[in-house]
Amino acid sequence: xxxxxxxxxxxxxxxxxxxxxxxxxxxxxxxxxxxxxxxxxxxxxxxxxxxxxxxxxxxxxxxxxxxxxxxxxxxxxxxxxxxxxxxxxxxxxxxxxxxxxxxxxxxxxxxxxxxxxxxxxxxxxxxxxxxxxxxxxxxxxxxxxxxxxxxxxxxxxxxxxxxxxxxxxxxxxxxxxxxxxxxxxxxxxxxxxxxxxxxxxxxxxxxxxxxxxxxxxxxxxxxxxxxxxxxxxxxxxxxxxxxxxxxxxxxxxxxxxxxxxxxxxxxxxxxxxxxxxxxxxxxxxxxxxxxxxxxxxxxxxxxxxxxxxxxxxxxxxxxxxxxxxxxxxxxxxxxxxxxxxxxxxxxxxxxxxxxxxxxxxxx
Ligand SMILES: *Cc1c(COP(=O)(O)O)cnc(C)c1O
Numbered sequence: 034x035x036x037x038x039x040x041x042x043x044x045x046x047x048x049x050x051x052x053x054x055x056x057x058x059x060x061x062x063x064x065x066x067x068x069x070x071x072x073x074x075x076x077x078x079x080x081x082x083x084x085x086x087x088x089x090x091x092x093x094x095x096x097x098x099x100x101x102x103x104x105x106x107x108x109x110x111x112x113x114x115x116x117x118x119x120x121x122x123x124x125x126x127x128x129x130x131x132x133x134x135x136x137x138x139x140x141x142x143x144x145x146x147x148x149x150x151x152x153x154x155x156x157x158x159x160x161x162x163x164x165x166x167x168x169x170x171x172x173x174x175x176x177x178x179x180x181x182x183x184x185x186x187x188x189x190x191x192x193x194x195x196x197x198x199x200x201x202x203x204x205x206x207x208x209x210x211x212x213x214x215x216x217x218x219x220x221x222x223x224x225x226x227x228x229x230x231x232x233x234x235x236x237x238x239x240x241x242x243x244x245x246x247x248x249x250x251x252x253x254x255x256x257x258x259x260x261x262x263x264x265x266x267x268x269x270x271x272x273x274x275x276x277x278x279x280x281x282x283x284x285x286x287x288x289x290x291x292x293x294x295x296x297x298x299x300x301x302x303x304x305x306x307x308x309x310x311x312x313x314x315x316x317x318x319x320x321x322x323x324x325x326x327x328x329x330x331x332x333x334x335x336x337x338x339x340x341x342x343x344x345x346x347x348x349x350x351x352x353x354x355x356x357x358x359x360x361x362x363x364x365x366x367x368x369x370x371x372x373x374x375x376x377x378x379x380x381x382x383x384x385x386x387x388x389x390x391x392x393x394x395x396x
Contacts, residue, residue, distance in 0.1 A: 050276075079102065084387040165212075195231055217233050259384075
């Protein structure tokens with residue numbers, strides 16, 4: 034934000050993402066409307082807030098969400114070192130070698146195996162994670178009684194929540210979600226009379242399975258404005274626009290080829306625009322010859338193989354000045370979901386692949 038180049042709207046960055054913090058709040062409010070009033074909100078800001086910049090997004094969300102969550106403890110420490118005070122859940126299992134850091138940095142651990150009780154130091158806060166069917170992390174449902182015993186015998190630790198994670202909540206009408214939810218409820222029956230947080234819902238569950246909201250929801254992708262899969266979530270809009278500039282515009286003649294491998298040849302005379310973003314910045318190489326960029330309201334096809342640092346674009350009629358702004362991704366399209374569909378992936382992967390050379394600007 035204190036970037037003088039950005040303030041002058043000139044940039045030494047080859048490309049940048051404009052991140053709309055107002056829209057982040059509008060998404061959060063739209064998502065809050067989908068829960069009953071007293072459900073707590075955890076903003077998932079792992080993987081650099083899905084590529085949007087963990088520190089700035091977390092600061093923006095302070096006071097607006099109840100907790101933050103990251104995957105790994107180094108991500109949490111980065112936020113604490115940036116003076117972020119909101120409670121932070123570290124979703125990954127605690128390891129012996131850094132067990133003391135939870136208390137030191139005031140972080141909430143997630144116990145996913147019973148032996149982890151043995152090495153967390155006194156006064157560490159923790160959630161208990163059960164594996165209800167995702168088969169990634171968590172205590173087995175059959176161990177629920179043993180887990181309750183551990184909770185009781187380890188009264189030097191602070192039980193803060195009981196949680197699980199859905200494998201298929203990204204689309205409506207999944208019987209697996211119902212099964213996992215049932216298994217979770219059976220586990221919860223062992224944890225009566227306490228005021229701990231109960232949480233299993235991610236973005237998909239928030240949108241499509243209101244019966245799973247419990248006392249707290251953990252939201253990632255929907256905050257940033259995307260539905261987890263192809264079923265849209267009402268009233269949420271992508272907060273990110275990815276832009277760059279033309280660095281060269283040269284005439285090309287019919288039948289001349291472009292880029293590595295010479296996979297594209299000009300169907301007519303025209304112009305080739307070179308744009309300084311490539312697969313190292315997060316443009317999937319598989320989109321070569323299968324994506325567009327926008328120059329104002331003119332749509333132009335990307336042509337030839339995506340290279341590490343550049344893409345090329347074909348303009349049949351018009352020549353463009355160096356420095357002309359171009360748009361790669363925007364809320365009005367194409368969006369990260371559009372790229373994901375063509376690239377055989379999901380918006381999450383497109384967003385988290387936006388590289389470190391791409392400047393994050395906030396508005
Ligand atoms: C990443 C993650 C989430 C957030 O999922 P979204 O689909 O982005 O809402 C929630 N819970 C856990 C355990 C996660 O790993």
